[in-house]
Amino acid sequence: IENSGDLIRAINLNGGSTMEWLVDRGGGQQIITVTPRFDQDAGRWLVGILTEMVGAHTERRSNPPWVALRDSFVNTWELLVLVKQGMSGAFSQGSAPQLSGPIGIAQIAGEFTREGGLAGWLTITILLSINLAILNILPIPMLDGGRLVFVMLEWVRRGKRVPPEREGLVHLIGFAVLIGLIVVISANDVLRLIDGRSFLGG
Helix, strand or coil: CCCHHHHHHHHHHCCCCCEEEEEEECCEEEEEEECCEEECCCCEEECCCCCCCCCCCCCCCCCCHHHHHHHHHHHHHHHHHHHHHHHHHHHHCCCCCCCCCHHHHHHHHHHHHHHHHHHHHHHHHHHHHHHHHHHHCCCCCCCHHHHHHHHHHHHHCCCCCCCHHHHHHHHHHHHHHHHHHHHHHHHHHHHHHHHCCCCCCC
C-alpha cells in the first residue's frame, strides 16, 4: 500500500471479507482486523475511516515490457473482481448496481480526462473496453453471450437446433428490453447532470 488509492482498491477487492492491517499507533505497530461493508450511497465498500495523504508527490515509473504485460493481466483480473464485488455488494443491500448509459459514459470520460489528462483518458478507455467485453459475454439475448447459449444448447441436444424463428423472437425480446433499460438509465444520467452531480462522487 503506497497511497490512498491503493488502500481504496484493496478495500473494494476484499469487500465483505476480513482483512488484517498492520498500522502504526502510539509509536508502535499493531495488527487490527476490519471487514469492509458496502455503502449504498457511496456505491462502494467502506471501513469507516478517513485517510489523509502527508507529503504526497507524483512519481513516474517505467517498467520493462514483460513486467508491463504481467501487470496488464493482473490489473484486468482485479477489474473483473471489482465489477463482481460492486454488483454483489449492491445486490446484498437490495439495490441495483450503479449503471450508466451513453450520456453517463460521456460524463465519466470527461471527468476522467479533466482530472487525469491523457493518462485519465487512456484509463477510462481501457476500463470501458473491458466492461463492454464483460457485458457482451453475459447470457443476454441479442448479445454474443446470448448467441453462445443457443450454440451450447444445440451442442447439448447433439446438433438439434432451436428453430430460427424462436431464436429470433428471443433476441427480439432481449433487444426491446435492452433498449428500454438504456432509455431508463439515460434518463437517470440526464437527471444527474441537471442536479450537477458527478458520477465519480465529487
